[in-house]
């Protein structure tokens with residue numbers, strides 16, 4: 001079965017006469033529960049049928065052909081999912097290896113981990129530099145492609161080295177989505193994502209998930225969700241499930257557009273530091289090609305300075321100046337405005353949407369030309 005077929009059917013319950021194909025959101029703080037309090041549905045913070053359908057859908061995408069061997073747990077946001085893995089698996093005295101160039105909230109997470117007596121080591125994603133820090137580690141956290149630098153590390157290689165030393169491995173798979181890359185098939189213990197991005201793809205829902213094979217690990221993540229209460233609303237869960245039906249369409253279109261845009265930017269001499277793992281000449285391409293089916297919808301590049309970057313963003317008509325990525329409408333931002341990421345002042349993170357490639361490229365080239373004239 002292909003990804004498109006899998007995506008449109010993922011997580012649908014058995015058909016019942018007069019029932020909808022995808023049942024609507026169930027709003028319930030508690031369920032009728034006479035007698036002994038046995039599951040599956042007792043209290044709304046523990047379980048919800050709308051989550052169950054979505055979790056099943058995500059498992060089918062994370063592990064095609066063997067969804068019964070995988071458990072997925074959905075959360076209120078990507079950070080809720082990230083924190084659930086880190087804080088449920090680590091305790092005082094443990095060592096964790098994080099990327100030094102990962103998602104911008106990781107430094108905050110680091111502070112919190114250290115406050116709990118956990119030793120945090122960091123190294124860049126590129127060149128598999130985290131390999132050198134694994135001795136004595138309990139957990140290795142990988143983000144590939146990294147955000148916003150788009151470096152890639154070799155998941156199989158890092159997993160083998162971590163497992164040799166008795167460490168578990170979590171991969172933040174937000175950028176790729178399970179159609180682009182499947183960490184569990186590459187040996188990782190946890191596949192974690194912010195489903196706020198490409199998974200749901202419309203920029204209207206915050207959500208996250210953790211998928212894992214080991215039932216014991218899954219239970220500890222589920223237990224963490226119950227303790228912390230970082231649960232998605234039923235409407236968000238339902239919207240996410242509805243959005244998954246178009247995941248394959250969106251991924252194919254957006255990744256194809258990203259490559260076309262990257263190729264157009266390659267021909268500009270006012271653009272430097274262009275990165276897209278799908279470009280055959282990109283430093284990430286070789287490793288990416290060994291573990292990814294699609295290279296994501298994010299392209300990054302550098303304009304000569306901050307002023308030029310700001311004027312470029314303002315001149316775009318089809319591209320909103322906004323953060324986040326993975327949505328059907330293209331967005332771009334000057335990443336340096338946040339502080340935090342080690343990027344040049346003119347660094348642009350461009351999230352390529354599902355527009356027609358000709359329109360998008362024309363808009364970008366026009367905005368570059370117009371702002372070049374202003375600068376001259």
Ligand SMILES: *Cc1c(COP(=O)(O)O)cnc(C)c1O
Pocket residue numbers: 077078079080082103143147172174175193194195196197206207208
């Ligand atoms: C956005 C993002 C997160 C956090 O997700 P939220 O849904 O915003 O909480 C984590 N990791 C990566 C790579 C992200 O892009």
